[in-house]
Every structure is written in C-alpha cells, then in structure tokens.
Amino acid sequence: MSKRTRRTAFSVVAGMVVTALVTVAAVQLNTQPAGAADCKTFWVAPNGDDAAKGTEREPWKTVTRARDEIRNKRLNDHQNCDITVNLKAGDYPVTSSIDFGQQDSGRNGHRVVYRSVDGPGKANLQGAEELTGWTPYKDGIYKTSFDKSKPFYTLFEDGKRATNARYPNRATDDTWAPYLTSILYQEDKMDVHNWLWGKPGDWDPNWDMSQASVTIWSGGSWSWFTDTIPLLDTNFKKTQTTLKYFTRFAMVNSRGGSRYYFQNSLSFLDQPGEYYVDFKGGEVYYKPRAGTMDGVKVMRPTVKTVLNLAGKSPQDRLHDVTFDGLGVQYSDFVSWYRVGWNAPGDSGVEHKYPEYDRQIELPRNQFGAITLTNTSNIDLSRMHISNTGYTGVFMLYANDHTRITDSLLENIGNDGIKVEGGWPGEGDLTNHHTFSNLFIDHIGELVPGDAAGIELMDTGNNTVTNVEVKHSARYGISLESRPEVQDPDQYESGNTFKYIKLEEMGLDSGDMGAFYTYGVDNQEPHPIQNTVDQMVIGDVIPDPSMPDAGGTRGVHMDAGGCGFAISNVQVGKVTDQKYQSYKCNTVSNVDWEAGFDTSKMEYDKIGVLPTFPYDVAGR
Numbered sequence: 001m002s003k004r005t006r007r008t009a010f011s012v013v014a015g016m017v018v019t020a021l022v023t024v025a026a027v028q029l030n031t032q033p034a035g036a037a038d039c040k041t042f043w044v045a046p047n048g049d050d051a052a053k054g055t056e057r058e059p060w061k062t063v064t065r066a067r068d069e070i071r072n073k074r075l076n077d078h079q080n081c082d083i084t085v086n087l088k089a090g091d092y093p094v095t096s097s098i099d100f101g102q103q104d105s106g107r108n109g110h111r112v113v114y115r116s117v118d119g120p121g122k123a124n125l126q127g128a129e130e131l132t133g134w135t136p137y138k139d140g141i142y143k144t145s146f147d148k149s150k151p152f153y154t155l156f157e158d159g160k161r162a163t164n165a166r167y168p169n170r171a172t173d174d175t176w177a178p179y180l181t182s183i184l185y186q187e188d189k190m191d192v193h194n195w196l197w198g199k200p201g202d203w204d205p206n207w208d209m210s211q212a213s214v215t216i217w218s219g220g221s222w223s224w225f226t227d228t229i230p231l232l233d234t235n236f237k238k239t240q241t242t243l244k245y246f247t248r249f250a251m252v253n254s255r256g257g258s259r260y261y262f263q264n265s266l267s268f269l270d271q272p273g274e275y276y277v278d279f280k281g282g283e284v285y286y287k288p289r290a291g292t293m294d295g296v297k298v299m300r301p302t303v304k305t306v307l308n309l310a311g312k313s314p315q316d317r318l319h320d321v322t323f324d325g326l327g328v329q330y331s332d333f334v335s336w337y338r339v340g341w342n343a344p345g346d347s348g349v350e351h352k353y354p355e356y357d358r359q360i361e362l363p364r365n366q367f368g369a370i371t372l373t374n375t376s377n378i379d380l381s382r383m384h385i386s387n388t389g390y391t392g393v394f395m396l397y398a399n400d401h402t403r404i405t406d407s408l409l410e411n412i413g414n415d416g417i418k419v420e421g422g423w424p425g426e427g428d429l430t431n432h433h434t435f436s437n438l439f440i441d442h443i444g445e446l447v448p449g450d451a452a453g454i455e456l457m458d459t460g461n462n463t464v465t466n467v468e469v470k471h472s473a474r475y476g477i478s479l480e481s482r483p484e485v486q487d488p489d490q491y492e493s494g495n496t497f498k499y500i501k502l503e504e505m506g507l508d509s510g511d512m513g514a515f516y517t518y519g520v521d522n523q524e525p526h527p528i529q530n531t532v533d534q535m536v537i538g539d540v541i542p543d544p545s546m547p548d549a550g551g552t553r554g555v556h557m558d559a560g561g562c563g564f565a566i567s568n569v570q571v572g573k574v575t576d577q578k579y580q581s582y583k584c585n586t587v588s589n590v591d592w593e594a595g596f597d598t599s600k601m602e603y604d605k606i607g608v609l610p611t612f613p614y615d616v617a618g619r
Contacts, residue, residue, distance in 0.1 A: 516556050
C-alpha cells in the first residue's frame with residue numbers, strides 16, 4: 001500500500017468501531033432484523049411533554065429528551081437492532097446547539113436513528129425565534145427590542161433572508177452588486193489592510209456609521225475573497241474609514257481598487273426587506289416587504305450550530321448515527337469574517353506546511369448549521385437544510401465514511417458542504433465520504449467570495465455523484481490542497497466526481513472555475529488519482545463590475561491541479577477559457593476539444609435522480 005493511500009492510526013481506529021453499514025433505504029423504511037420486537041422506538045412531537053413517556057400517544061417535546069433517555073439509560077450499550085426516534089411533523093425551536101457525543105453512538109453494528117416520521121422535511125429543527133412587539137418607527141420601518149446580550153447577524157422574514165441595510169442598495173435579491181470602489185490615497189498606502197479610502201463624494205457625511213461594517217472584495221484588481229468587518233471610525237473629510245480587523249488582501253492592488261459596500265446603518269434602511277440592528281441599544285429595525293407587519297413572521301437566529309456531532313477525539317469517535325428526513329432551518333452568521341490567516345505561521349502552531357494556515361477557516365469560523373468533528377459512519381439522508389447564516393454542513397478534521405444523500409440545501413450563508421481535513425503531512429484524518437443525489441441552491445449568500453456547493457480540503461477517497469449546484473458567486477465544486485505540499489503528504493487522491501450539473505456559477509467572482517481544484521498533485525509524474533466524468537456546466541458569466549482579468553472558466557485546475565482523468569464534460573459560455581490546466585491530466589470527449597461527441601453524454605443521469613424527495617423542478 002502506498003503512502004498516499006495508507007490509512008492513519010486515527011482512521012484505522014475509527015474503522016474498528018464500525019462493524020456494519022446500514023443502507024439509506026433500510027433506514028428510511030426503518031427495517032429491523034427478524035425477532036427484534038424489543039427494538040426501542042421513541043416519539044417526539046412539537047406539542048409533546050418531556051415529562052411524558054415518549055410513546056406515540058404520549059410523545060416527548062424535544063430531541064434532547066430522547067437523546068438523554070438513550071444516553072442515561074445506556075440503551076445503546078447492548079443493541080441487537082436499531083434504536084429509532086420518530087419526530088412528528090412540525091417546528092422544533094432550538095435555543096442551544098443539540099450535542100451528540102461518542103456516548104450516543106450506535107453499537108454492535110446497529111444504529112441510532114432520528115427520523116422525520118411523517119416524511120422528509122416535515123419535522124423541522126429551527127435555530128431561531130420569532131421577534132415580536134413591532135411598533136411603527138417611520139417611513140414604513142418598524143422596530144422592536146431584543147436581548148442585546150444575545151446579538152445576531154442575519155434575519156429572515158417568512159422563511160426568506162432579509163438584507164442588512166446597505167449602501168449602495170443591491171440591484172436584485174439575487175445579486176450582490178452594485179458596489180463602490182476603493183482608491184489609492186497615497187503611494188505608500190497601497191499595501192494597507194485596515195484603512196479604506198473611498199472616492200470623494202461617494203459618502204454622505206450625514207450617515208451614522210457608528211455600528212456599520214463593510215463587505216469588501218479585498219485585493220483590488222482581483223475579486224477572490226470577501227471580508228465583512230466592523231468599522232472603528234470614519235473620517236468623512238478624507239473619505240476614509242478604519243476597519244476593526246485586517247482584510248485578507250490589501251484594499252488596492254496593482255493600482256486597482258476593491259469593490260465594497262457598507263451595511264448596518266439606520267441611514268441605509270430605505271428598501272423593503274432590509275433591517276438594521278442597533279447592538280448597543282438592543283433594538284432591531286425592519287422594513288417589511290409587504291409594507292406592513294400584519295401576518296409577517298420575522299425570525300432571528302438563536303444558534304450558529306443546530307446539530308453538533310462530535311466525538312471525544314479522533315480515537316473515540318461518535319459513530320453509527322442517522323438523521324433521516326429532518327429539516328434544519330435557520331442559523332447565525334458571525335460579527336466579522338475573513339477567510340483564513342493572512343500569512344503562513346499565523347495560527348501560532350508549528351506545522352510541517354505552515355502555508356496551510358492561509359487555506360483553512362479561522363478557528364472561530366469552523367462551524368456549520370450541522371457540524372461534524374471526530375465522527376465515523378454518520379448518515380444525513382433526505383435532509384432539508386435551509387437559511388443558514390454560514391455553512392450548511394461543516395466536517396472538521398477527523399471524520400470518515402460520512403454519507404450525505406438525497407438532500408436539499410438552499411439559501412446557505414457560505415458553503416453548502418465543507419470538508420476540512422487536518423494539516424498536510426500530519427495524518428489522513430478525513431476520508432471515504434459519499435455525497436450523492438443532492439440539490440444545492442443559492443450558496444454564499446453572506447460569504448460570496450469563496451463559496452462552493454461542495455468544498456473538499458485535504459480529503460480523499462470520496463464519491464460525489466448526482467449533484468446539482470445552482471447560483472453561486474464563485475465555485476460549484478472545489479477540491480483543494482496547497483501547491484507547496486509534496487505528493488506523499490497530500491490526501492486528495494481517490495476522489496470520484498460523476499453525473500454533476502453546475503448552473504449559474506461565478507456570478508460575482510474571478511479567477512475561478514465552476515469545477516475548481518487548487519494545488520493538487522504538483523509533482524511528477526502525476527499518476528491518475530482522481531476522476532471527473534459526465535459533467536454539464538452552464539454559462540459562467542460574472543457581474544459586469546467584476547474587474548478580474550483572470551475571468552471565469554468552466555473547469556479550472558489551479559496551481560497544479562494534476563493527476564485527473566476528465567471525460568465527457570460540456571461547458572456553456574465563459575469569459576475566459578472553458579478549461580485551464582497544466583498539461584498533467586488526461587482529457588477525453590470534452591467540448592473544448594475537437595471531436596466532442598454528445599452521444600457519449602448521459603444527460604438523463606446528470607444532476608439529481610427522479611427519486612429525489614423534494615420538488616426542485618423549474619429552479
């Protein structure tokens with residue numbers, strides 16, 4: 001066995017605790033082995049009572065009550081069949097993250113199953129609470145109070161994300177533009193990361209910027225990442241503001257300014273569907289879309305993570321648990337956001353490849369509406385994950401054999417699904433995942449600069465099939481390492497991408513591909529270790545304000561991106577090349593080369609399958 005494919009001690013231990021796999025079909029039918037009449041089954045309902053018996057006629061009210069019954073009585077220690085928790089249809093408010101640890105695992109080859117008994121998406125875990133007590137303010141704006149010790153950073157009206165009041169106003173609900181553009185104030189200020197100068201006359205000195213922030217495509221002449229950072233103070237005479245934290249890149253690059261907009265000022269609240277949060281005063285202002293608050297439900301997030309699935313360590317993982325058909329709706333964003341550390345070594349921990357500090361999320365941002373850490377054989381099937389403040393499913397460091405299948409993810413703050421392994425050369429911690437029959441729609445709503453439907457980092461032996469991603473400012477699917485990492489220390493081999501459909505990608509980003517890789521397998525001789533087959537990519541056309549000369553591509557194998565077999569791929573219109581790569585991959589039957597044969601395309605199998613459990617027709 002080669003060094004590239006050898007499992008680490010962590011992975012081996014995780015594999016040892018798993019003695020059998022249960023198929024998704026078996027979970028959905030709740031099948032049990034013959035003679036298993038004593039299999040434990042519990043019931044939960046929105047109108048239940050945690051002091052009840054947990055039966056169908058006397059259900060509990062919360063998932064945590066069912067979890068604690070299994071945990072405290074150690075019902076899973078001697079399993080001879082699956083334990084099932086049936087959640088009846090309705091909304092389940094989540095005011096603090098629901099935690100599952102290694103003690104909640106399935107045992108003896110069986111699973112603990114939490115399922116929506118009335119069908120997919122019917123039992124809905126809501127990480128939000130309704131804001132009430134609205135009173136008229138002025139100009140069609142209403143306001144109400146909230147507990148200022150519990151701030152929030154996104155908002156929803158009747159299941160649709162509201163816009164933090166901004167200037168300039170966005171053109172449509174589906175676009176991030178238009179923008180202002182920063183300028184070079186002085187020659188010696190070209191490399192600054194915390195001072196922003198605007199064009200004279202762009203800012204109104206009557207604005208109240210005391211609690212405002214800026215969302216900026218730092219980097220100037222390129223549009224790669226977005227930072228959202230609070231302002232410290234603003235000098236209107238100089239058209240200059242100071243940011244509380246450094247941006248990823250400088251405000252001006254190659255004499256080109258960065259696109260940006262301001263947000264969270266009452267001065268900007270002039271459009272229906274916008275809100276402003278007065279964090280100091282504990283008040284929120286909102287302008288409803290219909291002009292009145294009558295019959296309108298406004299929800300504020302209560303948690304950043306709804307389901308937190310975390311074993312004790314890579315050697316002691318949470319395993320063999322299924323979540324089937326659950327809705328996970330609403331989660332929070334953060335007060336400020338930047339992608340990664342700015343320089344190698346900034347993490348403060350010595351690593352073999354410190355450059356990876358720049359690639360991963362800051363520790364404060366390593367979470368999702370569903371977060372997995374130290375897990376094995378976790379199933380997320382027929383899920384409906386929506387309206388998240390940040391990433392939908394975040395898989396951090398040590399996880400193996402996760403299956404996310406037959407699920408709808410929509411209106412996601414950052415990535416739909418993100419897998420982030422450990423540092424290269426320090427142990428293959430995350431591998432053998434399956435992402436199948438997924439529809440991922442409207443991603444990067446709050447972090448457009450680096451969003452992907454599925455982002456895989458430092459992970460291998462994964463299967464991605466029958467996936468459809470739609471409406472992203474940047475990527476559809478990405479696989480990333482670092483170009484400095486030597487081949488034996490990378491863990492990105494053995495990945496299969498098949499029957500993929502990517503539409504409306506690169507809507508506001510440059511130097512990208514709808515299918516994107518970065519720094520994978522850069523050393524000779526580049527053996528084939530990953531495959532891409534049967535993929536259709538629609539037009540990849542960005543907003544006209546995007547200045548990046550790198551443009552948009554269908555397939556971009558960046559900073560290496562080698563060792564791939566790419567076949568049967570069709571790409572729509574792009575602003576640059578349909579395919580960009582070093583000559584280190586094998587390519588066959590692709591529409592950017594002569595002789596493309598459409599008869600070899602299996603169009604009927606590309607995207608989600610006819611068995612997909614949610615109605616996504618016409619999207």
